[in-house]
Amino acid sequence: MAEAVLRVFRGDSENGETKDYKVPVEEGMVVLDALLYIQANYDGDLAVRWNCKAAKCGSCSTEINGIPKLSCKTRMDSLPRDEPITVYPIKAFPVIKDLVTDVKWNYQKQKEIPPFTPPEDEEMIMYQDDVERSQEFRKCIECFLCQNVCHILRDNNAKESFFGPRYLIKIAELDMHPLDTVDRSELLRNEAGVGFCNITKCCTEVCPENIRITDNAIIPLKERVVDKYFDPINWILSKLKED
Amino acid sequence: MDKYETHEHDVIVIGAGGAGLRAAIEASAQGATVGLVCKSLLGKAHTVMAEGGIAAAMANVAPEDNWETHFKDTMYGGKMLNNWRMAEIHAKESPDRIRELERWGALFDRTKEGKINQRAFGGHTWKRLCHVGDRTGLELIRTLQDKGIHSGIDVYMECIITDLLKDGDKVVGAFGYWRDTGKFVLFKAKAIILATGGIGKIYQVTSNSWEYTGDGHALAYRAGAELIDMEFIQFHPTGMVWPPSVIGILVTEAVRGEGGILTNSKGERFMEKYDPERMELSTRDVVSRAIYTEVKEGRGTPHGGAYLDISHIGAEYIMKKLPSMYHQFMEFADIDITKGPMEVGPTTHYVMGGVRVNAETGESTVGGLFAAGEVSGGMHGANRLGGNSLSDLLVFGRRAGLGAAEYANQIDSNTLNINNQQIAEHEKEMLAPFSNSNGKNPYTVHQKLQVIMQNYFGVFRIEDKLKQGLKELEALINDSKVLSIEGSRIFNPGWNLSIDLNSLFIVSEAAARCALQREESRGAHSRVDYPESDNKKWNTVNSVISQDGDSMKLVFSPLPEMPDELKSLFSEDQ
Numbered sequence A: 001m002a003e004a005v006l007r008v009f010r011g012d013s014e015n016g017e018t019k020d021y022k023v024p025v026e027e028g029m030v031v032l033d034a035l036l037y038i039q040a041n042y043d044g045d046l047a048v049r050w051n052c053k054a055a056k057c058g059s060c061s062t063e064i065n066g067i068p069k070l071s072c073k074t075r076m077d078s079l080p081r082d083e084p085i086t087v088y089p090i091k092a093f094p095v096i097k098d099l100v101t102d103v104k105w106n107y108q109k110q111k112e113i114p115p116f117t118p119p120e121d122e123e124m125i126m127y128q129d130d131v132e133r134s135q136e137f138r139k140c141i142e143c144f145l146c147q148n149v150c151h152i153l154r155d156n157n158a159k160e161s162f163f164g165p166r167y168l169i170k171i172a173e174l175d176m177h178p179l180d181t182v183d184r185s186e187l188l189r190n191e192a193g194v195g196f197c198n199i200t201k202c203c204t205e206v207c208p209e210n211i212r213i214t215d216n217a218i219i220p221l222k223e224r225v226v227d228k229y230f231d232p233i234n235w236i237l238s239k240l241k242e243d
Numbered sequence B: 001m002d003k004y005e006t007h008e009h010d011v012i013v014i015g016a017g018g019a020g021l022r023a024a025i026e027a028s029a030q031g032a033t034v035g036l037v038c039k040s041l042l043g044k045a046h047t048v049m050a051e052g053g054i055a056a057a058m059a060n061v062a063p064e065d066n067w068e069t070h071f072k073d074t075m076y077g078g079k080m081l082n083n084w085r086m087a088e089i090h091a092k093e094s095p096d097r098i099r100e101l102e103r104w105g106a107l108f109d110r111t112k113e114g115k116i117n118q119r120a121f122g123g124h125t126w127k128r129l130c131h132v133g134d135r136t137g138l139e140l141i142r143t144l145q146d147k148g149i150h151s152g153i154d155v156y157m158e159c160i161i162t163d164l165l166k167d168g169d170k171v172v173g174a175f176g177y178w179r180d181t182g183k184f185v186l187f188k189a190k191a192i193i194l195a196t197g198g199i200g201k202i203y204q205v206t207s208n209s210w211e212y213t214g215d216g217h218a219l220a221y222r223a224g225a226e227l228i229d230m231e232f233i234q235f236h237p238t239g240m241v242w243p244p245s246v247i248g249i250l251v252t253e254a255v256r257g258e259g260g261i262l263t264n265s266k267g268e269r270f271m272e273k274y275d276p277e278r279m280e281l282s283t284r285d286v287v288s289r290a291i292y293t294e295v296k297e298g299r300g301t302p303h304g305g306a307y308l309d310i311s312h313i314g315a316e317y318i319m320k321k322l323p324s325m326y327h328q329f330m331e332f333a334d335i336d337i338t339k340g341p342m343e344v345g346p347t348t349h350y351v352m353g354g355v356r357v358n359a360e361t362g363e364s365t366v367g368g369l370f371a372a373g374e375v376s377g378g379m380h381g382a383n384r385l386g387g388n389s390l391s392d393l394l395v396f397g398r399r400a401g402l403g404a405a406e407y408a409n410q411i412d413s414n415t416l417n418i419n420n421q422q423i424a425e426h427e428k429e430m431l432a433p434f435s436n437s438n439g440k441n442p443y444t445v446h447q448k449l450q451v452i453m454q455n456y457f458g459v460f461r462i463e464d465k466l467k468q469g470l471k472e473l474e475a476l477i478n479d480s481k482v483l484s485i486e487g488s489r490i491f492n493p494g495w496n497l498s499i500d501l502n503s504l505f506i507v508s509e510a511a512a513r514c515a516l517q518r519e520e521s522r523g524a525h526s527r528v529d530y531p532e533s534d535n536k537k538w539n540t541v542n543s544v545i546s547q548d549g550d551s552m553k554l555v556f557s558p559l560p561e562m563p564d565e566l567k568s569l570f571s572e573d574q
């Protein structure tokens, strides 16, 4: 049977080194299979997060050969076999152990976004065309790969001033919901820091759900903020037109 | 004894899937202080994986639909073994639960009139499943998650509960550990709601994740509660069968709901033989047996399944209605389902059996202990209809939240006495694998268990094999008392598994004992030696499992009697 070598990060927030493991490769195998093989056969304490093993829950984000990916969706046969396959934890968040990182910060940001608020007592009539924009963002499986690659969080660790792409699309989703009544532009401009994004589109590139984060969410949000703060009359008019 | 931290709440909810979140939201709305504990990160519970839809007689697409029909479909699907009152409440309340979700931000696919769209599913008379493409569970869990985090609930993620603490005959707390540090933690509570999901990981081939080790079933059992109907385990007819990496992963029933056709290697549409009326949209138990039989009789596909083809409805429609199935097959199996068929076969999917509860409140037979969702039993009888789980989570999650909050209201927190002796013993047991030398490897033990369950307790069952299976199971449990692991307590999956094995063993044994005793075929339980349903003896009883000292007790108890006005709904059909 074919074999591959995985070079896996083992360690915690302070210390760590890589360790090589030889793993048999079956047809259709994904990197997560290889990691679970290591657990069952070599090191039972290898820390890995996973749940669905079908690219639906967003638990298994790692950096495979330097590229942020879902390990359950990365086929072994898509990776060159002549060199060890490197597997590292995602970089933008502190390591707990091995491939598992502390992503709690994301959950705090989510809490800071005012929830969906429909008009009172209104029947929820909505048309497919009108819900589709928000539905695109609701495909998000919260894998945090976009948060991981965004240079504002990854390289500059500006977690105090920027919510990151995941939560910008969350705000966009609520904003574009046909029946939402809350104005979140103040939050967008200040705490969420939409102005920091310089549209590099790295987030869109890694999104396993193919959400067009930059084009469909961030750019419209930026326009909204600009319109509102530089041309309030225009903003009110556009709001009226929507209703 | 190891130090542990303590948190105190009126209500502790164990599990953050649809049932747990909905329960927590309700208990909190009633004014209770609520703690919500889950093994994984928030939003990653099994509910996120649900695909096809959520059943409710909204009558948006089929105006003829109503709760009575939904109730009857559910009872017929469950082969009349369901708790009639749960099925009635479920059919009546699910439309409201869905409308409520919408007010919390859920965006279902729409009809032309701007209402929630509904699709066909097996065993449902009318188009009844509200859906979002084939990612309905994600919509449900994200909506509840958003609602939950703004409801003042304290969430304890990646925290595993391993023991329930009692004072006299009522529960007073839940004990467990943090995955990230391995440290122990105690949750003192007046009421506890179990919402831990299912048990699929006792099998080799399953659509379920590592979380499905039957913890809630086992916690309840060990606390003295009763489990019912544990022989009824649903084998979903359509799991992936190739490549090896994805064996068991679910292919949603929505594929058949949208018009998918099953054929064997000879090109025959074999469902004509097994259920000519409903064909592919027959109930899951029937379709699973059909595929199994076709394969066994030599008409299987190259990888031991059946063909399922949806390509005739057109690529555009597939991409709209079944996008994740398209990606799943493209990425994992190199198959383009808009062009050709998939290969599918049965996979362990859902457990109908579970904690015996009061239909109105979700309370178990132990004071202060409630259960909702897949961990509870009774609602689905001998076989669950697709789409009826997600609605079950909302309806009974809410009711358990209400019931627990009300119960907690009557309890004085000064009366919650924690038994430190029990905690000390439990801690010692949990930590033993670190110091044992030459114990068994938990991963190997788990694999052996899965082989036994797969071989002897699968789609078709027969006395000799059930007995043999039970013998091997008992031997394995006996041989696995001493386990060894490596590493530290920090995020250590090997250690976690060594503890999970306790639950896995309890639910396996319960399933095995019940399967051996029920000498008939009904719903998901098919006995080759008793191929017919026995409507004199077995249609009137639930199997009831409970703990009796160190051994497991199985008795049969009569089904609750359905009132005449509901009975008359069925006589109209004859």
Ligand SMILES: Cc1cc2nc3c(=O)[nH]c(=O)nc-3n(C[C@H](O)[C@H](O)[C@H](O)COP(=O)(O)OP(=O)(O)OC[C@H]3O[C@@H](n4cnc5c(N)ncnc54)[C@H](O)[C@@H]3O)c2cc1C
Binding pocket: B014, B015, B016, B017, B018, B019, B020, B037, B038, B039, B040, B045, B046, B047, B048, B049, B050, B051, B052, B053, B054, B055, B136, B137, B159, B160, B161, B162, B195, B196, B197, B198, B207, B208, B211, B215, B216, B250, B349, B350, B372, B373, B374, B375, B386, B387, B388, B389, B390, B391, B393
């Ligand atoms: C692939 C797939 C597709 C499905 N599609 C559909 C569908 O289309 N329609 C439908 O109606 N049903 C569907 N089902 C079934 C349905 O999704 C599940 O039955 C349902 O989601 C279970 O919900 P739950 O709230 O009971 O448990 P879950 O959502 O599984 O949540 C269980 C929770 O309990 C926690 N937990 C477990 N043990 C412990 C412990 N010891 N300590 C702390 N926390 C613990 C877990 O971490 C988790 O948070 C599908 C199932 C699968 C697997």
Ligand code: SF4
Binding pocket: A149, A150, A151, A152, A164, A165, A196, A197, A198, A199, A200, A201, A202, A203, A204, A214, A218
């Ligand atoms: S487009 Fe903006 S949000 Fe996305 S990665 Fe670039 S800077 Fe970050």
Ligand code: SF4
Binding pocket: A058, A139, A140, A141, A142, A143, A144, A145, A146, A147, A165, A166, A169, A203, A206, A207, A208, A209, A210, A211, A213
């Ligand atoms: S937007 Fe895409 S990349 Fe970002 S968290 Fe969601 S699914 Fe992951």
Ligand code: FES
Binding pocket: A049, A050, A051, A052, A053, A054, A055, A056, A057, A058, A059, A060, A061, A070, A071, A072, A073
């Ligand atoms: S395990 Fe769920 S996305 Fe990879």
